[in-house]
Amino acid sequence: MKDNTLAVNGGQPVIASSYKHPQWPVIDNEYEQVVVAQLYNSVSIYNRSGIIEEFEDKFAKLHDKKYALLCNSGTNALWTMYVSAGLMPGDEVICPTYTFFATNTPLLSCGVKPVFCDANESGNISASEIEKKITKKTKAIVVTHMWGYVCDMDAIKSVADEHGLLLFEDCSHAHFAKWNGQYVGSFGDAAVWSLQGQKNITGGEGGIYLTNNEDMYVRANLHGHYNKRCKDEIPENHELREFAVTGMGLKMRSHPLAVSIANKMLEKHPEYQEMRNYCAEKYEELLSSYDFIEMQNTENMQPSWYAYIFKLRPEYITKREEIVGMLHSEGLIEVDIPGSTGPNHQLPLFKKPWVLFPQFYTEDEPFNVNDDYPGAQQFYESIIKLPTWTRAEHKEILGKYLEGLKKVLDYVKS
Numbered sequence: 483m484k485d486n487t488l489a490v491n492g493g494q495p496v497i498a499s500s501y502k503h504p505q506w507p508v509i510d511n512e513y514e515q516v517v518v519a520q521l522y523n524s525v526s527i528y529n530r531s532g533i534i535e536e537f538e539d540k541f542a543k544l545h546d547k548k549y550a551l552l553c554n555s556g557t558n559a560l561w562t563m564y565v566s567a568g569l570m571p572g573d574e575v576i577c578p579t580y581t582f583f584a585t586n587t588p589l590l591s592c593g594v595k596p597v598f599c600d601a602n603e604s605g606n607i608s609a610s611e612i613e614k615k616i617t618k619k620t621k622a623i624v625v626t627h628m629w630g631y632v633c634d635m636d637a638i639k640s641v642a643d644e645h646g647l648l649l650f651e652d653c654s655h656a657h658f659a660k661w662n663g664q665y666v667g668s669f670g671d672a673a674v675w676s677l678q679g680q681k682n683i684t685g686g687e688g689g690i691y692l693t694n695n696e697d698m699y700v701r702a703n704l705h706g707h708y709n710k711r712c713k714d715e716i717p718e719n720h721e722l723r724e725f726a727v728t729g730m731g732l733k734m735r736s737h738p739l740a741v742s743i744a745n746k747m748l749e750k751h752p753e754y755q756e757m758r759n760y761c762a763e764k765y766e767e768l769l770s771s772y773d774f775i776e777m778q779n780t781e782n783m784q785p786s787w788y789a790y791i792f793k794l795r796p797e798y799i800t801k802r803e804e805i806v807g808m809l810h811s812e813g814l815i816e817v818d819i820p821g822s823t824g825p826n827h828q829l830p831l832f833k834k835p836w837v838l839f840p841q842f843y844t845e846d847e848p849f850n851v852n853d854d855y856p857g858a859q860q861f862y863e864s865i866i867k868l869p870t871w872t873r874a875e876h877k878e879i880l881g882k883y884l885e886g887l888k889k890v891l892d893y894v895k896s
């Protein structure tokens with residue numbers, strides 16, 4: 483009979499410490515070839531041509547958007563998005579408190595006031611919570627599809643339309659996730675995807691911005707793509723055309739080698755996604771049999787499975803560290819309790835914005851950091867994150883993770 487002694491109690495770990503976990507992104511000869519080809523072709527592209535144009539065209543077309551702008555990071559693409567909408571000091575933007583902070587931090591460089599909004603049981607902001615935060619100063623809503631689980635875009639879009647607010651999406655966890663069959667990033671006025679090393683489509687570093695609005699696109703271009711690209715693309719008769727040479731004075735061009743990697747990954751993505759879906763299916767099958775686990779609601783959506791998230795029921799939250807510790811001892815080293823992605827209203831930058839941005843903020847008018855955010859807090863304290871993989875050969879490690887999870891969770895149950 484198999485010995486079920488936990489590794490923490492001296493048993494045999496499911497995965498030996500010598501076992502090599504797959505790295506993300508998985509680099510192989512196909513990627514090497516496109517990078518080398520790009521290296522000999524061009525390592526700096528001034529306008530919308532070559533690999534930049536190729537990737538932007540494909541990405542925009544897939545999302546049925548007119549304009550795409552690659553950037554050197556997702557964070558800068560988010561900053562560009564806020565600048566492109568002409569947001570002003572004093573304007574309010576309703577944003578999730580539960581998100582990676584880079585969704586919200588660029589608002590501060592615009593002098594805009596982030597108005598934090600609580601999370602629902604899936605970790606996402608919801609139409610009902612958004613409505614509570616709308617004031618006369620509200621100009622926009624930004625949503626993040628957390629961990630690749632999609633926000634209720636029908637309800638959120640109706641709130642935005644009803645109140646005449648701009649709608650932005652941070653899709654950095656959710657490349658090609660769908661809400662009712664429609665890709666995220668195509669619901670609002672503009673959207674951004676990070677292409678950073680961990681993300682489902684990556685070039686190592688990078689970001690991309692999409693919009694249908696010509697005026698927003700012109701401003702986005704001026705924000706970080708001055709001279710050639712602006713001269714090529716801003717119409718002669720546009721009122722901002724005269725600024726084409728300098729733009730706004732910042733430079734955020736993406737690196738062609740990074741884009742060549744992301745471009746290959748975009749091509750391979752459907753195949754990778756199939757394997758991520760398979761991982762999620764297997765996790766679901768196993769985890770749904772434990773009473774102390776609460777499954778994420780995936781109604782109406784196709785998640786990206788950037789990660790697979792499950793929650794411990796309230797009585798088990800105090801055991802979370804111990805459970806994850808036991809899984810780590812079994813060699814499941816990529817099981818994680820997300821730390822830096824958490825409630826933003828607790829961060830010093832948002833509690834005391836006047837220290838680093840004295841030009842915009844004062845102590846007399848703090849952000850809404852003292853409101854209650856029970857949903858975000860609860861979600862943050864109860865989730866465990868599992869990795870998903872992308873290639874057929876990764877079925878081996880998936881099998882080991884399923885075995886390790888079963889071993890530890892059966893013990894917790896008993």
Ligand SMILES: *Cc1c(COP(=O)(O)O)cnc(C)c1O
Nearest residue numbers: 555556557582584585654676678
């Ligand atoms: C990664 C990420 C960002 C920032 O993107 P970078 O490319 O790392 O600058 C922003 N928002 C979310 C939700 C992210 O996951």
